[in-house]
Amino acid sequence: MSQRLATGGRLIDRSQPRSFTFNGKTLQGYAGDTLASALLGADQMLVGRSFKYHRPRGVVASGAEEPNALMNMGEGELFEPNQRATTTELFEGLIARSQNHWPSLDYDIGALNQLAAPFFSAGFYYKTFIHPRAAWKHLFEPFIRKSAGLGQAPKGADGDIYEHYYAHVDVLVIGGGIAGLRAAHAAASAGARVLVIEQSATWGGRAPVDDDFASEINALVAELAAMDDVQMRLRLMGAGVYDHGFVTGYERLRDHAPKPGAPRHRLWKIRAQQVVSCTGAIERPLSFAGNDRPGVMLASAMRDYVVNHAVAPGQRTVLVTNNDDGYRTVLCLLDHGLEVPLVIDARRNPEGTLAAKARARGVTIRDGYAAAGVRGTKRVTGIEICPIEGSGGAVDTVECDAVAMSGGWSPVVHFYSHCGGKLLWDEAGAFFYPDAAKPPLNQSGAGFVRCGGAANGALQGAEAAQCGGQAGAEAARALGLTAPVPSGPAPEPQAEAPLMPVWVMPLNADYHRRSHTWLDFQNDVKLSDVQLAAREGYESVEHTKRYTTLGMATDQGKLSNINGLAVLSDALDASIPQVGTTTFRPPYTPISLGSIAGEARGDTFQPLRRTPMHDWHEANGVHWEPVGHWRRPYAYPRSGETVEQAVHREVKNTREALGLLDASTLGKILVTGPDAGKFLDMLYTNMMSSLKPGRCRYGLMCNENGFLMDDGVVARLDENSFLVHTTSGGAEHIHAHMEDWLQCEWWDWQVHTVNLTEEYAQIAVVGPHARKLLEKLGGMDFSAENLPFMGWAEGQIGGFDTRVFRISFSGELSFEVAVPAAQGAAFWDRLVKEGADLGLMPYGTEALHILRAEKGFIMIGDETDGTVIPQDLGLHWAISKKKTDYLGKRAQERPHMTDPARWKLVGLETISGAVLPDGAYATAPGYNANDQRNTQGRVTSTYYSPTLERGIAMGLVLNGPDRMGEVLNFPGTNGQIYRARIVDPVFYDKEGAKQNV
């Protein structure tokens, strides 16, 4: 059994018990426990079921690499699946449930899958479930989906909040073990601004368990904390390294002490000039039959639990090892009064100091032997042994309740690799380590990540510490600082005997054993699976990974990759470095999507842009329409009115009396400078340089491909300045478009542009009574003589500073009045008040659309869609014949653009008076070569016209203007065919009498 020891426990505080529940059972642990250590302390070795075969699984590791102990944690809106028990700090009231079993952890029907395991070899599902065709969708896939997955899906919204944090440092040290602390100290001592981050809740890493660095760690932490330019953070994991020295960090602020209302996670966005990764190494399992049984654990994890938490995973532990480091666990267990009946060492005559110490303490060592199998189902009961060269026939069995396995160590090179750093293979230690000659490169082409300590392959304590210090000093030197070679105790002479690479145990294991030897615990990938993949030609390491799912589990191969790679290279008769690794991708361990989204949720998901009159609209029953980041009033329904009825009322009232439109979202870009006219002549299809100050002109803007991209009215303010109005949606990208040309192509033109969109409130006063209202406010002469159509004037209206443009998008008498944004609300209020007796009503975007459609005015985004040229829209009059060039001119001369057989703008009227469906196409006889119906036109805008009391539409029709009166068929998606006649697109006031008064 596993149990809590009577004394000890470096990290736990026995005066602070913590109760928690596991599968509904209440258990006890202590402050300082992880969920895993607390479970083990309560004799709960069985903690989960594997992905494919639902095998019983126990805790195998003590950190981020844990593949088995994943929990459904918490409840309700704080529920979270797949939480690693080994990195979950215990807190009072923690609720954990094991995953992937039914009906219970102890009795799981899914475990029957194991019986069929011979049929479920690697990639079996690619070879079957092929017939009958429908069965995949309706039978096999639903079954597979249900059996797969791990934790439960959360339900509903997240009850926690998250935040982002930005840091800019000279040197970022990832990992707060002895190497990382030394690195930080060296860099900071040289004058660098340093941030050192550690994923766990304590400084020191493995050193306090494996070596005696306690006093130095305390001293370093104290010294660093006292330095001005050093920031230190616990529970902050390095997540990913990206180009240009960008690093993400994942700080778990509240996972260990949940508190609603305070951020749970904080995503750090760190810009570091130099990154030093002192991220240690991860011990590898050994590959022997039954190595996945609960109670088989990494040797290092076992001593972590004993030393850190005073938890003994077993009473009688057998060590299986191929190296000296495993003996540390033996000595540790003996020191804590636990039994070690046997060490199985693959090597002959291990002679290292540690082995000698164990031997001296009376431990039996079977050297040149292998584990041949593990007894027990939900818990280890014994281990079988055989000679290392054997095929597995057991020569002996030893009773035990735990097995420690030690297969050597793999440096954590993730942060070196995320951004392209290359690795080398160390034959003696059998691990990949950073190739210092090929680091990830920053924006200047220089390396910006280096590794220190065990992450750099310096696995021994003192050697690792020294290596960390050197890495810190080198990082400082890379910044041009002077860093002395760090002092510190010189590493002891190598006291450990060499490791013997053993990738399958015993070396000639028979098929039965190889098919019961786990490489990837969570995904149930066995040694035989990788061998099969190689045999079937999935020779690339990426093919093998994807075919077998090796390394694709939530630990991303931290335990399995090197072991699997070695088996693959053996099967291919290639060397390990030749086969290479799969790509290391961020994040180092999974990070919450909530932390990535940060504060941007709900109302703050995207910035909301509000016009100065926003609150008035809100208070007056507005029905909003999102337009980019703006909200625009779609209509103002009155009580008892539908939105549609409101729109119709607004249209009629504007035509008959007086309407008020908030046009503030309209783009307003000031273009100024001696070359402003020349610039606008290139931007617009028509001539702008000839515009007189005081006048406005409607213009069309095309992209390089000749397609119409924006339209609007340009007002000439003075000799050198123009105010360009764009569509609401176009303000930002048209401004960017201008800057693109000015900065990249015409950089010597003297033009300056400023986006003034938000500087002004703009209000359209529209309708037969428009002039009356403005005259009522007074301050200017609004007569047609003084302010003619397409003129503008500056002055005061009713005491407000204004600029008035006499332009119309409705066909009515219309003044668009701009006032400084701060005066917008007051000016609007005044207009509303003074206009009441003139029948004033505000109108929204939908009424605006109908008003313009009745007049046959095009709308960018409706009549245009990025494939339409001005010539298609009958806008030849707005295309200058005199100019030698404008953006899009050359493109419009291409054969397809000048083809007379293009779809062109017309009006459409249904025979029945009904409204044509939006986006409907007019069919033409026959089918094309791909068996699609031929078409000859489409509806671009369609509305019910309250003015004409019938449906009206605009559309693009093949040779449309030449086919007036013809009737076309528009099939709807409802099965109905709409018949519509081609008519003039101007439905209302064709002479323009109303706007010109």
Place this chain on the structure above:
Amino acid sequence: MRRYSAFAIAKEALRHNTGWQKAWRSPAPRKKYDVVIVGAGGHGLATAYHLGKNHGITNVAVVEKGWLGGGNTGRNTTIIRSNYLQDPSAAIYEKARSLYETMSQDLNYNVMFSPRGVIMLAQTHHEVRGYQRTAHANALQGVDTRWISPAEVKKLVPIINLDGPRYPVLGGLWQARGGTARHDAVAWGYARACSAMGMDIIQQCEVTGIDSAEGKVTGVQTTKGQIACDKLAMVVAGNSGLLAEMAGFRLPLETVPLQALVSEPIKPCMDVVVMANTVHGYMSQSDKGEMVIGGGTDGHNGYTQRGSFHHVEETVRALVETFPMISRLKMLRQWGGNVDVTGDRSPILSKTPLGNCFINCGWGTGGFKAIPGSGWAMAELVAKGEPGPLTAEFGLNRFREGRFIDESVAAGVAH
């Protein structure tokens, strides 16, 4: 080729799986082939497969600088749909979708095509109109799509939040026959079938130069030596510009990073594919249980096959807003690929200025769904030397003539 079946699996299980053959051979290149295809991704392999199956041309080599299926074929979010707006697009994507339906049977390899349905959400009035237009177009193109109400969206996707404060869901365009497939399996299934037809798939073989005489291609230089050919097909996605340069012409496209990510696996919670183009994100759940997430391309050109974090952040934000429950899931892995994007966001399947050299590229962010249709059409182009109905509109000359096939005109720009 030994057939895969439940029976074969049972038989092999009894003899410890020792009888399985290699899924494909790994031969050394021969001196000359009728056709050399550069690029053993989905499109290249599908081209080879249909050259053999439809046109009886099997003296074919597919050369690949890395491992087969290792480019965008093995990096995408596996969405298959054909609800495109423009006729030429709808034709080729629908051809592809229909070929996906029978691909497992055709290849005797389970590619796990899962016609679970795809919804494209409309979250602005503009988008509503765009998708209604697409629905009208699809009806005439023989593509089975339907405009659905917010209530229907909710029924199909219970985890969706219809009433987000910024962009409430106003409806969606639903293609019930769209879905997903296992991307690696598509490449592997084609590779196995091509190899069985006697074609050579040569991996770890990078093309370093293109040989020509009298304006016609004669072969390729590779890291495994010179290989002569009568016809050459370039099907290399993000590397198209580089390869075209070797052949002496330029392409109207840019290479940009596109990223994707997956969550940790959870039990089934979403049965369909959802694309939300206003907020720029899409999501489905893999058979393994991971939420598979993608978004828009990065803003810069690059060949690194990795992207910048802020794009991932934008995508995740969009999807947390759309599916609030995923906030409590964790990102397991993010990755990137290189996609080649043309000016009109539509592919190029074309003859080139070099005689007997053909190119298939520019699928941008949406190539996976097109693989079988693209292979079918490209094989016809290579075999006959002239474009057929599916490729007629996708020629390089369209950029000179202004005959664009612009798909961004409908509300959705994401593929």
